[in-house]
Amino acid sequence: MSLTRPCTHSETIEKSGWLSKWTNYIKGYRQRWFVLDKRAVLSYYRSQSEVGEACRGSINLHEARVLSDKVTSNIVIAHSTQTFHLKAQNDLDREAWLKALEYARHRANKEADSDNDEDETLGASRGAITLEGAKKALEMKMQQLHTTQSILAKLGKELEHVITSGETMERKVLGERIHMFTVASATVVQAADEIASLSEKEIKKLEKALSSENSQRIQLQDQLETLAKQHSSLERAAAREGASGGTIPSYSYTSDEEEFHDAYEDIYNERETASSVHSGEDEELFSAEIVVADRDALMVSPRVEMKSGRSRRVSIPDRPDHPLNLWSIMKNCIGKELSKIPMPVNFSEPLSVLQRITEDLEYAHLLLDEAARKKDPLEQMCWVAGYAVSSYSTTGNRTTKPFNPLLGETYECDRSEDLGWRSVSEQVSHHPPAAAHHAEGRGWTMYQDFTMTSRFRGKYLSVIPIGHTHVTFPASGNHYTYKKITTTVHNIIVGKLWIDNHGDMEITNHTTGDKCTLKFAQYSYFGRDTPRKVSGFVKDSSGNVKYVMQGTWDDHIDMMKVIKATGKGDKTKVETESPIRVWTVNPPYEGNDRMHHFTRFAIELNEEEEGVAPTDSRLRPDQRLMEKGIWDEANEKKQELEEKQRAKRKVREAEVEEAIQRGEHIEETQPIWFEKTQDEKTGSLIHVFKEEYWKAKKNHDWSKSPNIF
Numbered sequence: 001m002s003l004t005r006p007c008t009h010s011e012t013i014e015k016s017g018w019l020s021k022w023t024n025y026i027k028g029y030r031q032r033w034f035v036l037d038k039r040a041v042l043s044y045y046r047s048q049s050e051v052g053e054a055c056r057g058s059i060n061l062h063e064a065r066v067l068s069d070k071v072t073s074n075i076v077i078a079h080s081t082q083t084f085h086l087k088a089q090n091d092l093d094r095e096a097w098l099k100a101l102e103y104a105r106h107r108a109n110k111e112a113d114s115d116n117d118e119d120e121t122l123g124a125s126r127g128a129i130t131l132e133g134a135k136k137a138l139e140m141k142m143q144q145l146h147t148t149q150s151i152l153a154k155l156g157k158e159l160e161h162v163i164t165s166g167e168t169m170e171r172k173v174l175g176e177r178i179h180m181f182t183v184a185s186a187t188v189v190q191a192a193d194e195i196a197s198l199s200e201k202e203i204k205k206l207e208k209a210l211s212s213e214n215s216q217r218i219q220l221q222d223q224l225e226t227l228a229k230q231h232s233s234l235e236r237a238a239a240r241e242g243a244s245g246g247t248i249p250s251y252s253y254t255s256d257e258e259e260f261h262d263a264y265e266d267i268y269n270e271r272e273t274a275s276s277v278h279s280g281e282d283e284e285l286f287s288a289e290i291v292v293a294d295r296d297a298l299m300v301s302p303r304v305e306m307k308s309g310r311s312r313r314v315s316i317p318d319r320p321d322h323p324l325n326l327w328s329i330m331k332n333c334i335g336k337e338l339s340k341i342p343m344p345v346n347f348s349e350p351l352s353v354l355q356r357i358t359e360d361l362e363y364a365h366l367l368l369d370e371a372a373r374k375k376d377p378l379e380q381m382c383w384v385a386g387y388a389v390s391s392y393s394t395t396g397n398r399t400t401k402p403f404n405p406l407l408g409e410t411y412e413c414d415r416s417e418d419l420g421w422r423s424v425s426e427q428v429s430h431h432p433p434a435a436a437h438h439a440e441g442r443g444w445t446m447y448q449d450f451t452m453t454s455r456f457r458g459k460y461l462s463v464i465p466i467g468h469t470h471v472t473f474p475a476s477g478n479h480y481t482y483k484k485i486t487t488t489v490h491n492i493i494v495g496k497l498w499i500d501n502h503g504d505m506e507i508t509n510h511t512t513g514d515k516c517t518l519k520f521a522q523y524s525y526f527g528r529d530t531p532r533k534v535s536g537f538v539k540d541s542s543g544n545v546k547y548v549m550q551g552t553w554d555d556h557i558d559m560m561k562v563i564k565a566t567g568k569g570d571k572t573k574v575e576t577e578s579p580i581r582v583w584t585v586n587p588p589y590e591g592n593d594r595m596h597h598f599t600r601f602a603i604e605l606n607e608e609e610e611g612v613a614p615t616d617s618r619l620r621p622d623q624r625l626m627e628k629g630i631w632d633e634a635n636e637k638k639q640e641l642e643e644k645q646r647a648k649r650k651v652r653e654a655e656v657e658e659a660i661q662r663g664e665h666i667e668e669t670q671p672i673w674f675e676k677t678q679d680e681k682t683g684s685l686i687h688v689f690k691e692e693y694w695k696a697k698k699n700h701d702w703s704k705s706p707n708i709f
């Protein structure tokens, strides 16, 4: 990213002034000139004189969160890709900035809300230039109409006066006045006529432009579809070639492969390569030769007998077979965020995103419980890594979309009696959709803020989760964080949908400085790698390799203790002890292909339960109807609920608008069971669980819960 790229401001600047911006630990805070414009873009410059020229950076407040840090009194603006930490001159100044930022954010969100109606924005930008002239002409005509109308009114009054007051007026004068009246009224009619025909002409022009835009769009869609089909059959042919092996001379195979592979990576991975976490030194490790002492001596710990809890449901209704073309919906939404694509329940699974992130915990009672028992933090890291990988095990066959929770929706999962943990999550933001999640188990705590950005690029859709997952072990004080990797859904246009998880994950133990880098290999049609492969290394704080991790995200993961690491560059060699199996996936659940490919655990997630909060996902009516297979009603109900939420938001926006007009400070809507703060470990915005949830549950007191369903 170039630093001096010019930021163009819309003519109108909302607020500007000096703020100190946190740079880094060496340079600390730096004074910068900040400009907030009407589009809700906050940009900064070295000085006021650089405005419009050398912009040092900017952040779009739409989809960003503004927070005032309690400890440092900083203004924190957190966006998916960057965070600003700003200090104002004084309290007054700080308040003024906060107000302006909140207001700008509020307005930007409101605008974003209104352009959800796709048809409205269509072609408008291009039509604008030609419309300008017509608009001027229309305005002039209207002006003329108004002037004549006021003359008419004046004449009318005069004439009326003559008639009612009985005053006499010369016949000639009266005749003149009446004549004027006739002329003026004729002008009015003529002006109105002209306006009508002018508008008609413009409407025709617009209609023509619109229909040509439309047919162009349809043509493009067709072309895209054809291309996708061609690509897809090429891929299949290539895969067949690859499988038959040997038929192609190996030298030409290699070069072709590389070319194709590069091109493929280029189009589909721009973002990831840029954000690759591991350094050159790690590259060496990833290409190192790994010598495992005795692979066959693999140590698999016996399955722990679980305490049995209350009996739970073992099945859900079969998924009805109502085929619907995904592409017919998605083609209008290229470049759009997944949460903004209006999708019928036909593409959903009967779980909310809150339940889906709770599903991360499927193996927590094995992996995190075991991690908590480990004395050695490096060994503990391997089990935490196992946990991080295990949450991807369900993604392979699940190409359906979880329900986007409504603001204030919650989901609790209390498995203390059998699995030893309980968890609460809440949808805490609508713009962008974000969830806060907190779980505690035997000797561990896990919490995460889950947001995601997604990009639909025609053939595939990439989902990039944002926010950190934290795992802490109170006994030792070890605190781990990591970020989730990218999930890509392929074959949106033709073929069977399939899912890939890819990218690098870095797990940090903030207490010891140990790090684990896991590489989720991207699927390649020509790669010789095991599909869905995960490999990685655990290093201590001085950078020495201590463990090697190997496995696949849909099956198992092993850890291998390093005996010796030798060599450099290409010749790096790592010798390890025999592997220990950290995690093994549960066998597929009987009949799951009919039940949304759910695991047993996933089936249990949406089981009705007494005593949960009225905002609980289990109680969401459209989701329940969808689970029962009553999709038409579910779709209706879904629209109804979304409309209700929109109406609520409108009311709230109006209130905020009024408060701002009165010059009052507006508080952002606060979550119910979580509190928004800044995380000291990662510097990002997080939500801390307030523990009140379980108290409220005990007292059957849900007075704090809003009515959302």
Ligand SMILES: CC(C)CCC[C@@H](C)[C@H]1CC[C@H]2[C@@H]3CC=C4C[C@@H](O)CC[C@]4(C)[C@H]3CC[C@]12C
Pocket: 326, 347, 356, 357, 360, 391, 392, 395, 398, 399, 400, 401, 402, 461, 463, 484, 487, 489, 499
């Ligand atoms: C109909 C099609 C286009 C939409 C499909 C989108 C699906 C595949 C997306 C939407 C939400 C996504 C999930 C959101 C959250 C998580 C939790 C994380 O710990 C593992 C990945 C996982 C589970 C994602 C996997 C992929 C996902 C399920």
